[in-house]
Amino acid sequence: xxxxxxxxxxxxxxxxxxxxxxxxxxxEYAKRRVIDGFLDNRGLTDPSxxxxxxxxxxxxxxxxxxxxxxxSLYAPRIKSVMEVESP
Amino acid sequence: MAAMAAVRSALLSHLRVxxxxxxxxxxxxxxxxxxxxxxSNEVMGSFLDKSEVADRIITVVKxxxxxxxxxxxxxxxxxxxxxxxxxxxVEIVMALEEEFGFEIxxxxxxxxxxxxVAVDFxxxxxxxx
Numbered sequence: 001x002x003x004x005x006x007x008x009x010x011x012x013x014x015x016x017x018x019x020x021x022x023x024x025x026x027x028e029y030a031k032r033r034v035i036d037g038f039l040d041n042r043g044l045t046d047p048s049x050x051x052x053x054x055x056x057x058x059x060x061x062x063x064x065x066x067x068x069x070x071x072s073l074y075a076p077r078i079k080s081v082m083e084v085e086s087p
Numbered sequence: 088m089a090a091m092a093a094v095r096s097a098l099l100s101h102l103r104v105x106x107x108x109x110x111x112x113x114x115x116x117x118x119x120x121x122x123x124x125x126x127s128n129e130v131m132g133s134f135l136d137k138s139e140v141a142d143r144i145i146t147v148v149k150x151x152x153x154x155x156x157x158x159x160x161x162x163x164x165x166x167x168x169x170x171x172x173x174x175x176x177v178e179i180v181m182a183l184e185e186e187f188g189f190e191i192x193x194x195x196x197x198x199x200x201x202x203x204v205a206v207d208f209x210x211x212x213x214x215x216x
Contacts, residue, residue, distance in 0.1 A: 008197070012177050012193065015181050038174050042172075
């Protein structure tokens, strides 16, 4: 069963990886998705479903890490209007 | 024909001098620059003023969606005073990393549970900017 510290560490790793996407929309979606995923599973008590959710999170982390690298090769050439600092 | 060759070689040597001369000082300059950079505050890091750190941290915490800005005080505890959970605390520490431009290792990040601790940690960290 996953320990509390391990879960928080997974959460942090996912957020760090989400921040690496070069496209604004993907970056923001990944961040939202990570936070929503952890909030949805906050109430889990059954050890086997906690373990399943933890394993799913870990595999998603690998997917996100890989995709952040792949997408960086095809990064948008111009910034999203959302990233432009207002004067 | 001989005159042409003389003119040509004179021109070539002239060109060679002209090409080489501006390049040399540029290399020397960048070398000095590299040495100076290595010892400058920018690279070695410097400590930020504690009250400035506190102000910036309070601004970051107040901007966090789930926080009631009126409850944020310099002594606020994230979970006891601001009603945040452990996931929110991780998010706030990530936001602080972004604000101060450096990565906080997991074992240090786990200890940051209130604004006071965050101020002490960041003010004593040379890479915070």
